[in-house]
């Protein structure tokens with residue numbers, strides 16, 4: 230084979246490999262497939278590495294007032310339309326109650342006024358969406374650790390699960406409600422707050438009113454909006470499709486610190 | 488004139504080389520898939536929605552005869568229908584032929600990207616350790632004063648596609664390889680980590696170093712382009728310098744040197 234022949238064959242071979250390579254790899258998207266599971270296991274490595282290096286307690290960077298140059302871009306659900314939610318909104322959230330239950334000693338039912346009466350934390354942080362964009366805003370709320378202390382987590386509790394009012398997807402079986410979960414290290418992290426205020430005003434509906442989660446060392450989809458219930462649990466199998474969050478059920482990483 | 492075979496690549500170097508080839512292939516194609524989720528690059532800490540800090544955008548908008556693709560760089564726009572933004576039936580920034588998976592799935596692109604990011608970093612560490620021990624880094628990649636003095640003649644040789652096959656790399660080769668190993672890949676890893684909110688919490692200096700998360704994302708993209716250029720030139724040089732000899736070297740370690748290079752000192 231002369232050099233030109235070699236070149237032509239090489240280029241042809243490489244391009245066929247390249248193109249079909251992609252299609253062959255489409256099987257990766259099957260979340261229960263062995264290939265997907267093997268590749269996704271790298272995320273467990275990222276989770277452990279970040280917990281090891283950060284010790285779980287490092288703080289996300291906080292920004293200055295001058296860094297707030299725009300409103301917080303809303304994403305995902307922006308306007309829940311369930312009857313219960315609409316009624317609460319119409320009543321100015323007076324009837325809203327946050328339930329804290331599951332593996333706790335003292336289940337709680339807290340009004341917005343109860344939450345506002347607790348010590349608050351205000352932080353200017355960067356919100357990183359899994360899509361790739363970032364947006365800086367100021368968040369005010371009650372540290373989740375204080376709410377959990379009121380309820381008294383049991384020793385068996387390993388995760389905090391957040392249940393939300395918003396229907397994120399219509400399926401044949403009906404509306405799928407958004408839910409998320411974090412481990413107890415993030416649940417007790419000082420910057421993890423249940424926010425009721427944003428950029429100096431009440432939290433708008435588009436951004437999760439009346440109450441949303443902020444988990445500043447993870448991506449945006451972890452920060453559930455429209456939260457009505459927090460459940461402490463020993464494992465995540467009993468929720469949704471068992472991966473611990475609406476997006477994790479759809480192939481996204483449960484740990485979103487990367 | 489052809490001389491004898493010399494053993495030029497240890498088994499560690501060859502294994503590392505092929506692992507990188509695999510990693511870079513997957514990182515590039517899954518990265519382009521990730522990019523498609525939000526095909527805009529910005530300069531700064533955040534993405535400007537109420538103001539403009541975009542450097543590059545690949546997008547699509549409706550035209551008289553269906554959607555038209557465009558690339559906008561610092562306000563200057565070009566129609567790229569058929570290539571970027573819109574290709575055939577597909578309305579996405581990078582066409583399916585160059586993304587993993589071949590349809591849009593951000594979740595899948597991300598798990599592939601982060602899996603191979605770990606493999607890349609692991610291989611790099613093994614390569615560094617093996618290369619330091621064997622002297623490969625110092626002997627073959629370290630650019631010396633003598634190398635730099637030889638630069639003009641080496642450029643002239645390359646321009647005339649005249650290659651001398653020695654045991655050692657020539658200067659341009661050294662510069663290219665060292666640039667990839669000690670500049671481009673570390674930059675990819677560092678900017679990749681800067682995009683991770685978890686890493687920013689334990690290494691906030693990364694944000695200072697790259698002037699914000701969105702600038703880091705932009706640098707990640709630009710270095711990706713540089714790596715693609717390196718790859719293309721790498722392939723061209725291999726074809727020009729004798730693909731069979733080069734392939735044997737990187738597969739078996741044995742390389743045929745020019746007759747006048749046989750006596751070259753170790």
Ligand code: HEM
Pocket residue numbers: 358359360361362487511514515517518519521522600604605607672675676677678679680682683703704705707708709711714
């Ligand atoms: C060296 C080969 C690599 C190539 C060619 C590559 C390419 C890409 C491309 C094209 C993107 C799309 C968006 C952008 O450009 O920012 C991307 C995203 C990303 N890459 Fe890489 N990458 C490489 C290595 C890495 C490594 C080693 C890491 C981890 C340390 C990493 C982490 C990331 C992250 C976190 C994103 C997501 C950014 C976002 O949210 O948009 N990459 N990569």
